[in-house]
Structures are given as C-alpha cells and as structure tokens.
Amino acid sequence: MGNKTSSKPLLSPKRLERQFSDYKPLYSEAEALIEANRCINCYDAPCISACPTGIDIPAFIKKISTGNIIGSAKVIFEANMLGYSTGRVCPVEELCVGACVYNDLNSSPIQIGRLQHYAAKKAMEIEENTGKKLFPRSKRKSDKKVALIGAGPASLACAAYLALDGIEAVIFEKDTLPGGLNTTAVAPYKIQTEASIEEVNWILQHGVELKTGVEIGKDIALEKLIDEYEAVFIGIGLGMGKRLELKGNDSAAVWRATDLIRKIKNDPDFSLPDELNTVLIIGGGNTAIDISRELAMLGVKDVRLLYRRSRKEMPGYEHEMVEASRYGVRLVEHVTPLEIIRNGEQIKALKVKSTISNDIFDLPCDWVVEAVGQLKHVSKISPEIEVDDQGRVIVDAKTRRTSNPKVYAGGDCINGGKEVVNAAQDGREAAFDILRNLGISPSLHGEKYFKSFVSENKN
Amino acid sequence: MADLSVNICGIKSPNPFWLASAPPTNTGEQVMRGFDAGWGGAVWKTLGEPIVNVNSRFGAIDYSGTKVIGFNNIELITDRPLASNFKEIYEVKKRYPHNVVIVSLMVETKDEWQEIIKRSVDAGADGLELNFGCPHGMCERGMGSAVGEEPKVLQEITSWAKEFSNVPVFVKLSPNVTDIRDPGMAAVMGGCDGISLINTIKSIIGVDLDTLVPKPSVGKESTNGGYCGPAVKPIALHLLAVLGKDPKINVPISGIGGISTWQDAAEFIALGATTIQVCTAVMHYGYRIVEDLIDGLNNYLNNKGLKSVSELTGQAIPGFVDWGELDLNYDIIAKIDGDKCIGCGLCYVACLDGAHQCIHTQKGPCHGWHGEADHGFGPRTEVMPPLHHDGGVPAMSHVPFVDEEECIGCNLCMLVCPVPDCITMVEASHSESKKSWKDHVAKGSA
Numbered sequence: 006m007g008n009k010t011s012s013k014p015l016l017s018p019k020r021l022e023r024q025f026s027d028y029k030p031l032y033s034e035a036e037a038l039i040e041a042n043r044c045i046n047c048y049d050a051p052c053i054s055a056c057p058t059g060i061d062i063p064a065f066i067k068k069i070s071t072g073n074i075i076g077s078a079k080v081i082f083e084a085n086m087l088g089y090s091t092g093r094v095c096p097v098e099e100l101c102v103g104a105c106v107y108n109d110l111n112s113s114p115i116q117i118g119r120l121q122h123y124a125a126k127k128a129m130e131i132e133e134n135t136g137k138k139l140f141p142r143s144k145r146k147s148d149k150k151v152a153l154i155g156a157g158p159a160s161l162a163c164a165a166y167l168a169l170d171g172i173e174a175v176i177f178e179k180d181t182l183p184g185g186l187n188t189t190a191v192a193p194y195k196i197q198t199e200a201s202i203e204e205v206n207w208i209l210q211h212g213v214e215l216k217t218g219v220e221i222g223k224d225i226a227l228e229k230l231i232d233e234y235e236a237v238f239i240g241i242g243l244g245m246g247k248r249l250e251l252k253g254n255d256s257a258a259v260w261r262a263t264d265l266i267r268k269i270k271n272d273p274d275f276s277l278p279d280e281l282n283t284v285l286i287i288g289g290g291n292t293a294i295d296i297s298r299e300l301a302m303l304g305v306k307d308v309r310l311l312y313r314r315s316r317k318e319m320p321g322y323e324h325e326m327v328e329a330s331r332y333g334v335r336l337v338e339h340v341t342p343l344e345i346i347r348n349g350e351q352i353k354a355l356k357v358k359s360t361i362s363n364d365i366f367d368l369p370c371d372w373v374v375e376a377v378g379q380l381k382h383v384s385k386i387s388p389e390i391e392v393d394d395q396g397r398v399i400v401d402a403k404t405r406r407t408s409n410p411k412v413y414a415g416g417d418c419i420n421g422g423k424e425v426v427n428a429a430q431d432g433r434e435a436a437f438d439i440l441r442n443l444g445i446s447p448s449l450h451g452e453k454y455f456k457s458f459v460s461e462n463k464n
Numbered sequence: 465m466a467d468l469s470v471n472i473c474g475i476k477s478p479n480p481f482w483l484a485s486a487p488p489t490n491t492g493e494q495v496m497r498g499f500d501a502g503w504g505g506a507v508w509k510t511l512g513e514p515i516v517n518v519n520s521r522f523g524a525i526d527y528s529g530t531k532v533i534g535f536n537n538i539e540l541i542t543d544r545p546l547a548s549n550f551k552e553i554y555e556v557k558k559r560y561p562h563n564v565v566i567v568s569l570m571v572e573t574k575d576e577w578q579e580i581i582k583r584s585v586d587a588g589a590d591g592l593e594l595n596f597g598c599p600h601g602m603c604e605r606g607m608g609s610a611v612g613e614e615p616k617v618l619q620e621i622t623s624w625a626k627e628f629s630n631v632p633v634f635v636k637l638s639p640n641v642t643d644i645r646d647p648g649m650a651a652v653m654g655g656c657d658g659i660s661l662i663n664t665i666k667s668i669i670g671v672d673l674d675t676l677v678p679k680p681s682v683g684k685e686s687t688n689g690g691y692c693g694p695a696v697k698p699i700a701l702h703l704l705a706v707l708g709k710d711p712k713i714n715v716p717i718s719g720i721g722g723i724s725t726w727q728d729a730a731e732f733i734a735l736g737a738t739t740i741q742v743c744t745a746v747m748h749y750g751y752r753i754v755e756d757l758i759d760g761l762n763n764y765l766n767n768k769g770l771k772s773v774s775e776l777t778g779q780a781i782p783g784f785v786d787w788g789e790l791d792l793n794y795d796i797i798a799k800i801d802g803d804k805c806i807g808c809g810l811c812y813v814a815c816l817d818g819a820h821q822c823i824h825t826q827k828g829p830c831h832g833w834h835g836e837a838d839h840g841f842g843p844r845t846e847v848m849p850p851l852h853h854d855g856g857v858p859a860m861s862h863v864p865f866v867d868e869e870e871c872i873g874c875n876l877c878m879l880v881c882p883v884p885d886c887i888t889m890v891e892a893s894h895s896e897s898k899k900s901w902k903d904h905v906a907k908g909s910a
Contacts, residue, residue, distance in 0.1 A: 048810060051807060
C-alpha cells in the first residue's frame with residue numbers, strides 16, 4: 006500500500022526546470038493595485054463568461070483594489086480551488102484576458118491571470134502567517150467516503166469541495182509526486198514543481214487524504230473502490246505519448262515530448278548533452294510548442310518545429326507560437342517525417358517529405374522529439390467504464406457522471422486534453438453532484454457574487 | 465496667441481495664473497522659481513505673528529489608484545520671522561518687477577493690522593490679501609475663518625485695511641458659511657477692492673484604520689484641517705458663480721479651489737474669475753504645471769476665436785439660473801452607438817439600479833422596466849420578472865438598448881460609459897415652447 010506524502014517532498018534544486026524564470030512574475034503590491042484599478046468593473050463581464058470555472062473576475066479584482074485580499078481570494082477559490090495554479094498556467098489570452106473589453110478599445114487588456122496569481126498567493130501567505138483559514142473545514146463530520154483516482158487538478162478540485170463539506174476524500178496517485186500536469190508537464194516558465202506541490206499541500210490541509218504510489222487497476226481494483234466508497238472520481242488524465250512508428254526511432258535520441266518535459270521538470274539527474282545543437286520537434290500542438298521553447302531557452306541553438314500543415318492550422322495557440330519564435334524556435338510547415346537515419350545510437354538526420362511538393366529531403370539533427378498526442382488509458386483501470394470512439398470517458402455534460410452512476414470523471418480523460426482550468430471545473434461539478442446525491446447542499450456554490458445575472462427570480 | 469494678460473484692481477499680471485498663499489509661496493526662493501516657470505503672480509504665504517507648526521500636517525484622499533484627488537492640511541501661517549519674509553518680498557519685487565506679489569495677512573488687533581500692512585506695502589507688495597478663511601488652528605485664536613464667518617467683524621477689519629493701505633485689498637473668503645453672499649457683501653461694504661475665494665473647507669481627511677486615529681495624525685491625535693484639491697472644485701465654482709451673479713458684488717474675483725488644469729481655469733474664468741490661484745496641483749506636481757495651464761488656455765481661446773482671456777470672463781454666468789427658471793419641456797434621450805459599444809454593461813446596471821430602469825440588456829436576463837409588473841408593490845417574487853430579449857444580430861448582442869419611450873434623459877449612462885462618444889444625449893422632438901416652474905407658479909397652475 007502507498008504511504009502518505011510528507012508535506013515536504015524531496016525535490017532536488019538541481020532540476021533543469023530551476024534554470025527558468027517565471028515569465029509572468031508575481032506582482033508587487035504596487036503593480037497589483039495599478040492593474041486592479043484599471044479594471045472598469047463590467048457588469049455581467051465577458052471575462053466571466055470566458056472562464057470555464059466562471060470566477061467573478063471583476064469582483065475579485067475590485068477587492069484587490071480595496072486591499073481586501075482575503076475576500077478576493079475567496080471569490081476565486083469558491084469558483085476554482087486551483088485558482089492559484091490556474092492564475093499562472095491558464096491560456097488567459099484565449100480565455101478571460103482575450104475577452105476583456107479593453108481589447109475592443111485597442112488597449113492592453115487587464116492581466117487577470119497575474120491578478121489572480123497575486124490574490125491567491127497573498128491570501129495563502131496571510132493564511133500561513135495568521136493561522137486563520139480561508140475555508141475552515143465543515144464541522145459537519147460525515148462518515149461518507151469518496152475515492153479519487155489520480156492526484157491531478159480534476160481530483161484535487163473535486164476532493165477539496167468534498168472535504169470542505171465534511172466528506173472524507175481519499176486521492177490515489179500512482180506516482181510519487183502529486184499535482185498532475187502542473188507537476189510533470191506545464192512549462193517551467195509558467196509554474197515549477199515546488200509551486201505545484203505547494204498548491205497540492207494547501208488543498209490537502211482542508212482535510213483531503215493523499216495516497217501516492219498506488220495504482221488503481223493494478224494495486225487495487227476499481228470495483229473494490231466502487232464497493233467501499235460512496236462514489237469514485239476518475240481524474241487520470243492521459244497516458245503515454247503516442248509514437249509515430251518511424252523506422253529508426255528505437256534510439257535514446259528519439260524522445261516522446263511528455264517524457265522529455267518531465268525529465269526537465271522533475272529529474273535532478275537529467276541534463277542536456279553538451280553537443281546537442283539541432284533538435285527537431287514533430288507536432289503542431291501546445292506540447293510541441295512548449296518543448297521547442299523550453300529547449301531553445303535552455304540554449305539549444307537550432308530548434309525547429311515540424312508540422313505537416315500550415316501555421317494557421319496548428320492546434321497549438323498562436324500566442325504561444327509567437328513567444329516560442331522570440332526565443333529562436335523556427336517553424337517548418339508542410340513536412341511529414343518518414344524515417345530516422347541513424348549512425349548507431351546517434352541520429353544523423355530525419356528524412357521528411359514535403360506535403361506540398363512531395364519532395365523528400367534529409368534534415369540533419371541530434372535529437373528528434375515526437376509531440377503527436379497522448380494515449381488514453383482508462384481501459385487500464387477498468388474496461389467497464391464507457392468511452393467514446395476516441396477513448397474519452399463518456400460523462401453527463403452537467404454532472405460529469407459516467408455510465409456507472411457511482412463513478413464520475415473529469416479532466417483530460419474526458420476531454421482528450423484541455424486546460425487545468427477545465428479539469429478544475431469538472432472536479433467542482435462532480436463534487437457538487439456527489440454532495441447533492443448525499444443530501445448535502447454544497448456550501449461553496451460560488452454564485453454569491455454574481456447572483457443577480459446568473460439567477461432568475463431566485464428570491 | 466491670445467492676450468493672456470489681465471488687469472485686476474489696477475494690478476497688471478502677465479497671465480491669470482497666480483500661486484495661492486500656501487507652502488509653494490513660503491519663501492522668496494520658491495516664489496522666484498515659480499515666476500521662472502511662468503506663474504504670473506504669487507500670493508505670499510500668510511504673514512502674521514510667526515507660529516509653531518505640528519507634524520504631520522498633510523493628508524490626502526486617493527481614489528481608484530489616482531493619488532491626491534483631495535488634500536487637507538493643518539499647517540498654519542508662516543513660521544518664519546517677519547523680517548526675513550519682508551526682505552525676501554522686497555528682493556523678489558526688485559528682480560521680478562513684472563510679476564505680481566500679493567501679501568497675505570492675518571493678525572488680530574487694529575494696531576497689528578496697521579503695522580503689518582505698512583511693512584508689506586513698504587516691501588513692495590502689489591496688493592494685500594486678508595486671510596479670513598483658514599479653518600484650522602488660527603480660527604481657534606479668533607483669526608482666519610473665525611473672521612470669515614462673522615460678517616460684521618470681517619467688514620470692520622476690511623475697512624481698517626483699506627484705511628492703512630494704498631495698494632488694492634483682496635478679502636479671501638471662507639467657504640465654511642451658510643450663504644457666501646453674507647461675507648461677500650460684508651467685504652464689499654468694508655471697501656475691499658477684490659475678493660479671493662475659496663479658502664479651504666473644514667474637514668477630516670480620513671481615519672487611520674490601523675491606529676484608529678484621524679489623519680493627518682500628530683502622534684495619537686489629529687484635528688480638523690482645511691480641504692482642497694481637485695475634489696473641491698465644484699464647491700468653489702458654485703460659490704464663485706453665486707458672487708459672480710450677484711450685481712451687488714461689484715468687485716473682481718480671484719478664483720481658487722481645486723484648479724489643476726487649463727480646463728479648470730477656463731471654467732473659473734467663465735464663471736467670473738479674473739485671476740486664478742493654484743496650490744494643491746503645484747504641491748503635487750511642482751511649478752512646471754503652469755506651462756500647460758498657459759498653453760492649453762491659449763489654445764482654447766484661439767479655438768474659440770477669443771482674442772483675450774478677458775473676453776471669456778463671466779461668459780457662463782448668464783447660463784447659471786435658479787432651478788425654477790429651467791425649461792420643464794426640454795427633453796433629451798440617450799443614444800448608444802452600437803459600433804463603439806464594448807459591452808461592459810455599466811450603462812445597463814447604472815440605469816437599472818441607479819436611475820430609471822430604461823436600458824435593457826440582450827446578454828442575459830433583463831431586469832429593465834418592462835411595463836408589466838408594479839414597481840415594488842407586489843410580493844418580491846412577482847415583481848419585475850426578467851425578460852430575455854432577442855439579441856437580433858448575434859454580433860451585436862453585447863450592446864444594451866435604450867427604451868426611448870421610458871428614457872427620462874438623466875445622463876447617468878453617458879457619465880458612466882468608459883468609451884468616448886459611445887453614449888450621447890440627443891434632443892427629443894417636442895413642439896411645446898419653454899415652460900419653467902416659475903411660469904407654472906405665475907399661471908397658478910402649480
């Protein structure tokens with residue numbers, strides 16, 4: 006059986022990710038006040054609609070501007086218990102910040118993510134310094150237990166809302182480090198492992214139990230959890246990176262992007278070889294863009310992203326590609342890989358074909374990184390859970406309940422790979438449904454601040 | 465270039481901008497730097513029996529990140545020897561003969577007034593300003609606003625000053641009165657040559673929420689101070705206009721109170737001020753602000769086709785009338801420019817909660833006035849059920865719309881809209897001619 010994580014996990018400072026600095030550092034008080042005061046406090050604001058967790062953004066920003074940090078953080082956490090990390094890792098340009106009305110005035114939009122990071126971080130500091138909890142645990146102790154599989158954002162959010170209403174929430178994590186993609190995958194200039202673990206510990210202290218090193222489907226059968234717990238929440242994310250099955254890919258110089266990122270973030274013994282000059286990344290998604298930028302920022306001189314279609318068809322965000330380009334990443338459009346040409350373990354070149362002219366040419370390189378999506382792995386937990394034709398767990402759109410009424414799911418395993426904030430919202434919706442089914446009215450319904458336009462005739 | 469020079473009570477000033485009697489005019493060195501920056505004149509920091517000041521002595525109000533929209537102080541008159549002050553006044557006038565130096569004065573007895581006026585005139589003062597306005601400290605000693613609030617005393621001291629002075633005498637009025645015309649008339653009857661207004665407003669600027677001591681704190685205590693800065697401008701404009709409109713106040717006025725920009729200055733001039741006095745804005749940003757005051761006013765006058773600043777003086781007074789004379793038939797309604805609207809919803813919520821519920825939203829449930837339920841008489845659940853308006857063109861669904869039948873033209877939406885010229889108030893067609901409350905009363909129809 007697994008062991009409870011200590012509050013201070015062993016994280017060596019030698020990890021490569023420590024070389025990155027935060028691309029949006031924590032605001033100073035002066036910076037936060039200036040930015041918060043720029044917000045015009047829209048009514049029924051478009052930024053709220055653009056947020057998957059529906060945080061009342063103008064409300065929390067207004068509270069920053071009045072110095073009410075605790076109140077501000079409560080607005081955030083009531084809607085999103087992962088408000089701290091989402092403030093740092095959300096693709097805000099595509100969500101709240103992209104929806105800010107200042108965009109329509111051709112003015113710089115409010116930096117909502119940075120303000121959220123500020124309020125959440127400062128409130129956590131105040132909590133630590135004063136010992137006064139933002140959210141004291143419910144005195145209503147229940148004997149009800151819920152199991153959560155995978156200690157990523159979806160489970161953490163779900164477990165937090167359950168624990169606050171007195172449910173015993175137990176998270177099972179197969180790895181040693183909790184936090185999911187915030188710990189293992191999100192670009193280190195956005196968040197690093199220490200901060201991810203810090204957030205996990207903050208969630209745990211609301212009364213959530215974490216068991217690491219336990220793999221459901223191997224150490225414990227899912228059916229056993231379903232029997233022993235009132236409900237089970239599956240938040241296992243995605244599986245291993247897919248392979249392209251290219252000839253010659255059985256070399257240590259051919260990487261899955263997710264593995265390489267994880268090495269950079271978590272492995273203290275990992276470093277880039279000195280002679281690493283050219284790395285070709287195959288893919289067009291955000292993972293491909295992330296690893297390209299990370300390698301370029303770590304000093305690899307020639308980093309090229311190879312995509313089979315055009316830039317505008319890339320599934321990765323344009324704003325991320327723009328940033329990667331600033332660090333020297335070059336995009337090669339309209340090429341598809343054919344074969345890895347090797348000289349023993351070493352790679353000589355990647356043979357590619359133009360998808361326009363069908364010309365075939367060799368691109369000399371040292372490493373090849375495949376970033377072409379990840380496998381779904383729910384079937385490893387239980388073949389009983391219904392999945393769609395792409396392997397995504399099928400859930401009710403509102404409650405996140407699966408085909409088994411005692412089993413819920415959320416995060417990447419139901420959406421095929423979205424954002425931390427989507428996972429947080431899944432976890433919250435599932436928690437609310439679990440609570441209601443147990444006859445408990447969720448105390449942090451998060452609708453207090455913007456009742457006037459979300460509710461109709463409630464009074 | 466418009467002619468910005470002014471003549472007030474025979475005193476010629478190169479422009480209407482004077483430094484008000486306050487910390488920026490405390491020393492000769494400061495006043496000369498002010499003149500170098502472009503100020504036309506300066507009213508010297510009030511002279512009297514030198515006092516001892518307390519610390520701290522300044523407090524301010526910030527609003528939404530804007531510093532010092534209101535300011536207050538508990539500083540008293542000069543704390544430097546009179547001999548030093550008079551020596552510096554003499555030096556300044558010698559070096560800057562074309563700039564105006566007015567000496568502000570505050571003493572108690574008739575003998576003291578005679579003595580200090582003689583010394584001021586001897587030092588070269590172009591005029592005197594009797595400080596009957598300071599609302600803190602000095603008033604507890606029977607001076608400052610203690611005089612300004614007692615028209616009889618004010619009139620008598622003014623007449624003393626006129627007796628002893630051969631240069632123009634201005635009376636600086638306190639706004640801390642019920643009707644500004646009382647001290648204003650007293651000043652005129654005392655024979656003053658001009659009036660300066662307003663002095664600061666009696667105030668407590670705030671409370672330190674950590675120590676629970678009012679601000680500015682002097683150790684564990686504080687006292688009421690004088691309030692000034694941009695936030696007091698509307699009060700000053702009103703008091704200026706009341707005197708400016710009164711035909712019995714037949715002396716020129718030097719306007720003071722929250723003036724920071726050339727627009728502020730132009731408004732004061734339009735409501736009857738001949739010269740402009742500035743303090744808080746200089747304390748905030750320095751003497752350099754006079755450059756844009758001059759430049760902006762000049763450009764404004766040129767754009768208006770006015771050849772001199774005196775052509776602007778008093779132009780807004782005829783438009784300042786009693787409420788009862790306003791046209792009850794004048795009708796305007798709000799128009800929202802959908803192309804400019806950014807969908808912030810501020811006009812909707814302002815109208816909904818703060819006005820007359822006649823702006824409607826298409827984004828979600830609309831709580832505007834739909835003319836069906838009552839306005840709060842029935843049970844809460846039945847009052848004003850929200851409607852979902854059909855957004856029409858989806859791309860425009862963020863744009864609220866005005867119910868033009870219900871719009872009463874109050875202006876609130878336009879005031880809160882963050883987008884320039886997005887909401888405008890347009891005149892609604894109406895056939896009736898002007899009719900005021902006074903017309904109704906005259907006809908016996910009220």
